Amino acid sequence: MVQRIRLRYTKRGRLRFTSHRDFQRALERALRRSAVPMAYSAGFSPHPRISFANAAPTGSASEAEYVELALSAPRDPEQLRAQLDESLPTGLDVIDAVEVRTPNFVERLEASVWELRLDGVAPEAAAAAVAAFLAAESVEVQRQTKNGIRSFDARGAVVALQVVESQVVAGATGLPESSTDIAAGRACAILRLVVRHATPAVRPDDVLSGLRVTADLALPVPAGVTRLAQGPLDEESGTVTDPFAPDRGAAPALPSEAAEPQPA
């Protein structure tokens, strides 16, 4: 292994139904198709060395998934990004790349920003539910796990929750039939959620359960959930910053268009 590269990728449109396992296989094949010089693990059955961080649940879209590759020969991160993006299906798009110069990447992913589209819910109703949720000290919710139903607090990990205008750019989904177009005349509330990565993990679904528990907010159709960002959490402002910044900062001054700063 001579180089490590971190990538940011998306799960957009209908490919948000890709499970994490599905993505792993798709990535390995894309790496083969684009002849990326992967480093392999040692042993009887060598595997390319790929580490994933904190994947979004199946069915949730994401603009901010992260993966790290170990290479056997150096590559320009931006070139590799473009090559790999070309090899993956539209919707699984590789949108940023950086050479690894700092350790402990996973620890850096302290929080996520989510957008929740609640089709058929009036923004006023959503705002009232959000207010009730935020006013609560703790909100006990339940989730079905492999080991049965589990109860935990969904309030503590929530840093911010508000009703906003949509930030998911129309057309960013890559596929025409995705449901980003808000049906004319239909009520639709958009929530912006900032949630700290904690144990047990609080997922957007859990927050929605919390809204149902605290304010009886019912969804006529399943929520459209998109992760907008992951990264270090600025506790003061409640914002999430670019997790690649330390790598970019530590990098020698290479002229690279890929290194433009990410708005958090």
Added chain:
Amino acid sequence: MPVESVFPRLEALLPHVQKPIQYVGGELNSTVKDWDACDVRWALMYPDAYEVGLPNQGVMILYEVLNEREGVLAERTYSVWPDLEKLMREQQVPQFTVDAHRPVKAFDVFGLSFSTELGYTNMLTALDLAGIPLESKDRTVDDPIVLAGGHAAFNPEPIADFLDAAVVGDGEQAVLDMTEIIRAWKAEGRPGLDGRSPRDEVLFRLARTGGFYVPRFYDVEYLPDGRIGRVVPTISGVPWRVSKHTVMDLDEWPYPKQPLVPLAETVHERMSVEIFRGCTRGCRFCQAGMITRPVRERSITGIGEMVDRGLKATGFEEVGLLSLSSADHTEIADIAKGLADRYEEDKVGLSLPSTRVDAFNIDLANELTRNGRRSGLTFAPEGGSERIRKVINKMVSEEDLIRTVAAAYGNGWRQVKLYFMAGLPTETDEDVLQIAEMAKNVIAKGREVTGQNDIRCTVSIGGFVPKPHTPFQWAPQLGVEETDARLLKLRDAIRNDRKYGRNIGYRYHDGKPGIVEGLLSRGDRRVGAVIRAVYEDGGRFDGWREYFSYDRWMRAAEKGFAGTGVDVAWYTTRERQYEEVLPWDHLDSGLDKDWLWEDWQDSLEEVEVDDCRWTPCFDCGVCPQMDTQIQIGPTGVKLLPLTVKQPAAGGAAHNH
């Protein structure tokens, strides 16, 4: 007129179902064409779950062959699991294609590929979800032509009521011929001529070519005892017998060129190349070997090009060299070595899914495992005793097997899997119990060669189902109880052996699914009512143990056969005689029925038949009937290394 995508409505259901990715399409190398720019549109279905259907070579080939044509469009659809079916019914979402999520009913042809009869109930589910009437007689000119292909279509009679047409044999040219007929009929404004309805007109144009079977143009007459009297065309101009399609030069059809790469996990994740089609080994139980004759090899260079192109298009890490008996390709050694050399650095593994003991050699095995893992070796002696192997014409001796196994153990393999059948014609308990002896001998040899005790041998066994167009088409099938009793005796013989029992794994399939498969395989049109009754009672996914219900089939049979004088046993465990008109006699596989009968008689006499690739013709009838001949090498050509390889770190190490 554009057809609306059902995806927005489907999307709302997907968060509530298992593995939603299987319904969204968007696979690498999939194709979505402009609906209005095409005048003939095909919906292709493999009537099983996506994870089984997607890797199916037949569908993949036809999908590409059709989509390559100007003005022709093909999309794929698979069986939806019951969780989604329920939601689709509640929300009135119709059966859809995964490519552009168009409703199946909007297509010109709804073509289903049946590798096995156990997909019949899934066809009915799909038709019903699509809003297409289940029976051909109730459809209108606005419904697609419901077409069956695949090996099971060699006897389409049990599903005759549900089909508009069936194709027997190779599909590549057949789908293009059918496309042209439909295109011409549509260009004329979908007419009905000479008193025929428009729908009958297009079906008639297909039927009169002699290459498409349209069940509604044939009437089945029954004798008082329940047997078939004869099958007669009901209108003039359609032939008495329908012929099978045979593609002669495989190198002209290098499909799939760009295999589909799914995001969802599927049963086979590899780049498959069919290295030859057909088999003349003459195993009497093997329907595939009988109906796909003659042998036609793809050239070594054609194989090399397909592998190269396919790997680049897919990124798969395994190449499957497919055929009915892959080690029988005349140049298999050069193919395996050539490919292993080419892809040594890319860690691309090779696999030969069907390998005969007698065609296997250790050099070949070493080439196959050079770039990948050395897991286990699998062989299919099929019968436990020398006698029963003569009956089925699987001419593999136990000495061959032991010799091969010894070489394999000597070269580092530690596990051998053996496949067998129970319930073969003339079989006794003794024949089956011989399997235990064979397994013990394999382990004894392994211990002797390696000096180690931890040698494994797995015996896998299932019930034999007699199939149409084989010498065993007249044979009685062994009943459920007898099959199960025999399998249990074998299990006890293996388990009770103190010296070897613990090293022998035993996997068996009980006799119940086999009887239903037997009913569907050798059934006639009267079986259709049973299939429909099973479907209406909730029967789905009959190839899946967790869904299959024997009791449901038996209840439906009681209902469906009421008043006919026939029953499940009549179709399965009854032996047929020479004179009997078989339900599939009017579908011509090229095999001479008298030759099949003689081979059946030879079988009972334990007389073997050679392979016509290496001995003179034994007149099975296919070559003269189809105006074809065997096409085999060797060509003497070798696979050259692919040039301009990226110099990897450490240099190109060809060290052997």
